[in-house]
Amino acid sequence: MRSGRVDTDVLVVGGGPAGLSTAHTVASAGYTTLVVERQQSVGERVRTSGVTALRTPAQLGCPAWLWHELGRLRFSTLDDDVILECDPRPLCVLDVRGFYRWLADRAAASGAEILTGASATEVRTSGGAVVGCSLDLGGDQIEVAARVVVDASGYRAVISKQARLHRGFSRFGVGAEYELIAPRVAQDEAVIVLSERFAPCGYAWLFPWGQSRARLGVGVHHADVRNNPRLELRRLFASAAAFRLDLTSASVRESHFGLVPAEGRPRRVAADGLVAVGDAAGHATLVVGEGIRIGIRAGEIAGEAISEALKRGRTTRDELGAYERRFHREFDRDLRVGEMINRRLSRFGDAEWNASLRLLRSLPTDLVLAILESHLPRRRMLAWFAAHPMELLRSRGLGRAALGL
Numbered sequence: 001m002r003s004g005r006v007d008t009d010v011l012v013v014g015g016g017p018a019g020l021s022t023a024h025t026v027a028s029a030g031y032t033t034l035v036v037e038r039q040q041s042v043g044e045r046v047r048t049s050g051v052t053a054l055r056t057p058a059q060l061g062c063p064a065w066l067w068h069e070l071g072r073l074r075f076s077t078l079d080d081d082v083i084l085e086c087d088p089r090p091l092c093v094l095d096v097r098g099f100y101r102w103l104a105d106r107a108a109a110s111g112a113e114i115l116t117g118a119s120a121t122e123v124r125t126s127g128g129a130v131v132g133c134s135l136d137l138g139g140d141q142i143e144v145a146a147r148v149v150v151d152a153s154g155y156r157a158v159i160s161k162q163a164r165l166h167r168g169f170s171r172f173g174v175g176a177e178y179e180l181i182a183p184r185v186a187q188d189e190a191v192i193v194l195s196e197r198f199a200p201c202g203y204a205w206l207f208p209w210g211q212s213r214a215r216l217g218v219g220v221h222h223a224d225v226r227n228n229p230r231l232e233l234r235r236l237f238a239s240a241a242a243f244r245l246d247l248t249s250a251s252v253r254e255s256h257f258g259l260v261p262a263e264g265r266p267r268r269v270a271a272d273g274l275v276a277v278g279d280a281a282g283h284a285t286l287v288v289g290e291g292i293r294i295g296i297r298a299g300e301i302a303g304e305a306i307s308e309a310l311k312r313g314r315t316t317r318d319e320l321g322a323y324e325r326r327f328h329r330e331f332d333r334d335l336r337v338g339e340m341i342n343r344r345l346s347r348f349g350d351a352e353w354n355a356s357l358r359l360l361r362s363l364p365t366d367l368v369l370a371i372l373e374s375h376l377p378r379r380r381m382l383a384w385f386a387a388h389p390m391e392l393l394r395s396r397g398l399g400r401a402a403l404g405l
């Protein structure tokens with residue numbers, strides 16, 4: 001076993017989208033940045049379905065071959081389907097592994113060092129401030145001294161919990177997914193499956209991403225229910241035809257499994273020498289458990305606040321709190337609305353889902369997309385329901401949730 005010591009301005013724990021975005025931003029500002037990722041390579045294990053707004057990769061300048069555009073959204077229950085044609089195309093499915101590696105290359109090109117196969121094991125503090133972390137590199141121990149540590153470790157929020165920034169999470173979206181080669185799946189249509197039998201207290205999905213590839217998954221909420229999504233997925237795969245999904249000749253190429261926090265963001269995500277971003281800060285919006293877009297944006301905001309604090313030579317909670325305040329201004333309402341809708345939907349059974357389909361059929365497509373992103377234009381929503389009052393009554397919950405009632 002070897003040991004050593006490294007000094008850096010910023011240590012980022014976790015090479016997911018939030019950590020890599022933070023690293024790119026601080027390294028671009030000229031600060032020494034070390035990203036540690038416990039997997040042997042970035043994106044090695046896929047834990048996400050990779051659906052996001054098309055603007056997410058496009059605005060970053062990511063090459064177009066790393067995403068697959070979707071032109072149609074279908075919501076399906078056992079009884080019914082609603083199909084929404086989307087023009088222009090607002091959503092895409094990412095080549096998750098390729099996109100995460102592209103984010104890592106971008107951070108490295110800005111000057112960040114990316115160390116894989118390296119786990120942050122213990123946070124180091126001095127006088128109440130976080131000053132670094134111990135790393136385990138497959139048996140070798142390294143001490144990293146950092147002026148700022150960024151917890152981007154995902155749903156476990158390991159660093160935040162150790163440093164008592166927040167207590168971590170107890171409610172999660174838990175998902176299991178097959179990566180399929182499915183020659184008969186329509187390649188421009190994303191399907192969301194709503195069924196208490198196949199995805200109790202959650203939903204299921206089929207997301208194509210080009211060249212006959214598609215991700216079939218089931219997500220449920222623990223601890224609201226204890227169903228194992230892997231078993232539900234196996235049942236859905238066998239019964240896909242019940243939802244008009246054509247998986248003839250489909251074969252499983254990979255299995256994915258992951259968790260996303262589903263209980264709102266902690267009050268504090270910055271402390272002396274420490275910030276938390278992405279899932280480690282509860283940043284996913286919860287209508288559909290969407291965290292990639294917001295994690296990347298949180299990383300940009302955090303990276304800017306960290307760079308400003310380093311420039312002033314003070315990395316206290318007061319200085320790093322600029323990140324908290326800016327993130328709050330941009331996303332707090334969406335996160336609160338998303339959590340409220342999520343808790344309402346997780347109690348839906350088949351009768352409520354069928355009623356929701358009627359509402360989704362009559363709502364303008366851009367409002368449906370806004371609900372999915374938890375970004376509700378309240379005035380437009382109110383105006384629409386004022387003009388269609390019966391839809392509010394018939395929708396049995398979804399309409400009221402969308403209005404925040």
Ligand SMILES: Cc1cc2nc3c(=O)[nH]c(=O)nc-3n(C[C@H](O)[C@H](O)[C@H](O)COP(=O)(O)OP(=O)(O)OC[C@H]3O[C@@H](n4cnc5c(N)ncnc54)[C@H](O)[C@@H]3O)c2cc1C
Pocket residue numbers: 013014015016017018019036037038039043047048049050051052118119120121152153154155156158173174175176177217219257258259260277278279280284289290291292293295
């Ligand atoms: C089944 C499922 C489907 C989803 N589908 C979508 C979707 O379609 N669209 C969407 O936008 N969001 C989706 N999400 C949510 C999205 O995946 C997350 O919100 C997003 O990945 C959060 O990014 P992150 O960088 O914060 O964390 P992560 O992507 O979880 O990255 C954290 C990284 O930290 C590493 N790490 C952890 N501990 C340590 C340690 N001690 N030392 C070093 N490294 C460590 C991990 O290996 C990991 O690579 C889904 C989530 C699940 C579970």
